[in-house]
Amino acid sequence: MNDNYLLALMYDFYNYNTLQGQNDDIPYYIRQIDKYSSKKVLVVGAGTGRVAIPLANYCDVTALDFDKERLNVLNEKCNNIKIIHEDFLKFNSSEFYDLIIIPYSTIQFDCNKHKLKQMLLKLKELMNKSSIAIFDMSESFNSKEEKCDEFIFEGYCSEVDDKVSVFYTAKRYDEYIKFVIKYKLKKSQKELVEKEKYYYYNSSLVEFLIKETGLEIITLDSGYCNNNSFMHKHLYHCRCKNEGK
Numbered sequence: 001m002n003d004n005y006l007l008a009l010m011y012d013f014y015n016y017n018t019l020q021g022q023n024d025d026i027p028y029y030i031r032q033i034d035k036y037s038s039k040k041v042l043v044v045g046a047g048t049g050r051v052a053i054p055l056a057n058y059c060d061v062t063a064l065d066f067d068k069e070r071l072n073v074l075n076e077k078c079n080n081i082k083i084i085h086e087d088f089l090k091f092n093s094s095e096f097y098d099l100i101i102i103p104y105s106t107i108q109f110d111c112n113k114h115k116l117k118q119m120l121l122k123l124k125e126l127m128n129k130s131s132i133a134i135f136d137m138s139e140s141f142n143s144k145e146e147k148c149d150e151f152i153f154e155g156y157c158s159e160v161d162d163k164v165s166v167f168y169t170a171k172r173y174d175e176y177i178k179f180v181i182k183y184k185l186k187k188s189q190k191e192l193v194e195k196e197k198y199y200y201y202n203s204s205l206v207e208f209l210i211k212e213t214g215l216e217i218i219t220l221d222s223g224y225c226n227n228n229s230f231m232h233k234h235l236y237h238c239r240c241k242n243e244g245k
């Protein structure tokens with residue numbers, strides 16, 4: 001197993017041990033598939049399939065990610081999803097999708113103002129007049145505390161048959177926060193490091209760029225359900241403003 005594949009396995013292990021309310025986004029997206037009567041859905045930044053796999057029980061799902069090893073893990077878990085290994089900004093498609101979902105802050109992932117505009121333009125390019133795009137932005141990065149190599153949990157990871165200790169670093173910069181997740185595998189004595197950078201949420205900038213790129217907001221939800229939790233998550237539902245296609 002190469003280190004990138006091990007990191008993809010660690011991604012699922014980390015999520016399994018840390019995600020709680022985040023998984024409420026899955027029933028949220030299932031409700032949106034029903035609401036918009038979507039048959040063909042593209043999940044951008046699908047990773048190892050946390051969102052894409054359950055959605056495939058309700059519609060025809062295409063999962064896109066630029067991380068090959070995460071997609072390999074997805075592919076091993078399920079065989080009814082079309083997989084595309086590509087940077088979203090370079091993705092060209094002759095078909096349109098009824099619904100394009102960019103879950104779990106992926107649109108903030110190493111995405112400065114310029115790149116955010118490119119992402120929105122790419123979304124628009126892949127949409128026809130009835131397509132809907134939903135992206136999920138988190139305000140939590142704006143106020144997350146800095147941490148330095150803090151131990152967060154230890155557990156047995158069956159995929160690598162080893163005990164793994166997980167350490168977390170968060171460092172704030174002017175426009176983004178950088179996370180370093182370190183995995184120490186006990187038996188194999190391996191150390192794996194994942195680095196990610198998320199740009200802060202700025203609602204005025206998002207709204208400005210949505211308008212500028214020819215999209216329009218049709219719904220903006222805060223949180224995935226009505227129980228007041230995860231109100232720091234902002235779910236933008238957009239469609240194309242110019243009905244030219």
Ligand SMILES: C[S@@+](CC[C@H](N)C(=O)[O-])C[C@H]1O[C@@H](n2cnc3c(N)ncnc32)[C@H](O)[C@@H]1O
Nearest residue numbers: 045046047050065066067086087088104106109
């Ligand atoms: C926060 S993870 C979310 C993974 C999964 N959807 C989930 O909810 O657990 C973000 C994912 O987006 C992918 N990603 C980020 N920017 C991308 C881009 N421009 N094109 C394709 N994939 C991208 C990363 O490789 C990563 O797997």
